[in-house]
Amino acid sequence: MNKSLLVLFLAVFFVACGSKTENKQAENQTIATADVSLVDIYYFHGKQRCKTCIAVGDLAKKTIEETYSGNDKVKFIEIDTSNKQFEDLVNKYEVSWNALIIAKGENSVDITEQAFANAVNNPDVLSDLIKEEVNKRIN
Incomplete structure (x- = not known):
């Protein structure tokens, strides 16, 4: 038994x-x-963020919402890298801390360096860069 x-x-x-x-x-x-017809704007960050980290995320989100509000093919996705739910994406893009990545299928560009250089003092430069990279991938 x-x-x-x-x-x-x-x-x-x-x-x-x-x-x-x-x-x-x-x-x-x-x-x-993942749907290759969508353009995803991934903002990766940790639990604690500095002023610049917050500015990058806020500006990227605002730019996408204002510029592509009626376009269902463009999505802003904020990802907390400490959340195990997103571990596969963190590994896919090899993110170790903060990152701003624009992707359509396997076609992606990491604009983290430019984002952190411009988010606080030159937000228009970053906003224009985001739009430029998204527009390259929409068509």
Whole structure:
């Protein structure tokens, strides 16, 4: 009787572990097969952000909302890198801290350096760069 219960417990345990692996594989497939007709603006950041980090995120979001408000093919996505939910995206774009990445399928550009150089003192320069990179990928 005890052996039967042990075998039953182990069977349930292994089935549960296997279903968790399947779910993780499905999540990975979702990221790998992202809609290539969409332009995604990813703003990656950690839990604590400095003034410039906040300015980059706010300006990118504002630029996208104001310029592409009626366009369902352009999305601003803010990602907290400490959130395990986004681990696959963080790994895909090799983000270690903060980043501003514009992507359409596998076509992506990392404008983090320009974003941090201009967000506070030259916001129009950054806004124009974001629009330029998004427009390259819309068509």
